Amino acid sequence: MSQNPDQIDAQARLFLGHLFAQAPELAVAAELAKRFVSLLSGSDIAGLDEWITQAGNSELESLANGIARDIDAVRAAITTSWTTSPVEGQINRIKAIKRQRYGRASYPLLRRHVLLSA
Template sequence: MGAQLPAWIDVVDASQLPGLPGFAPHLLRDLDAVTAGLTLHWSSGSIEGAVNRIRKIKRQLYGRAGFALLRTMILLSPHSGPVPVAGPANPIEAGQ
C-alpha cells in the first residue's frame, strides 16, 4: 500500500477535488515516514492507550492531590497489560 502512495498523490493533484490537492503535497514532506506507517505491521496503539489512561487519572485528580497520590492511582488503576515501573514494590508505602 505504501508503494502506491506517490501514484495516489499524483492522481489527487490532478483530480481537483476540494481539500485533497492541498493535503496530498504535505504527505511528500515526510514520504518515508508515511510509507512506513502504511506498510509496517507494528502500532503505537498500546502506548497511546496507556498515555490516555494516565491523562484521564491526572484530570480526575487535578487540584486535589500531590504527586504521590497521582503515582499511586496510576499504578493501581486497571490496565490491559503489564507496565514496567521503577520504584518500590508497594506504591502505597512509598507515599507514607
C-alpha cells in the same frame, strides 16, 4: 461518498449522481479519497506515487503535497504493522486518573494511584 455504492440507498445514489454532475472535480476527489483509503488499508505501496501525481492535479492537491513532503513516513505507516495504540491507551488512562484527582492531592499520591491501578 465514502460508502460502497452498493450499500447506499437509491435516494443517496441519485443525490450523488446530481452532485457529481454539477461538480465533476468532486467526483474525482471522492474517487481519489477511496483509492487512498484502500492504499492505507493494504500493504502495497506501488500505487502511492501514482496517487500523489493524480491527487496533485485535483482538489486534493494540498493533501498530496503534504504526503509527498513526508513520503518516507507514509510508506513506513503503510508497510509496517507497528502501532502506538497501546501506549495511547495508557496515556488516556493516566490522564483520566489525573483529571479525577486534580487539586485533591500531591504528585506522590497521584503517582501511587496510577501505579496501583495498573
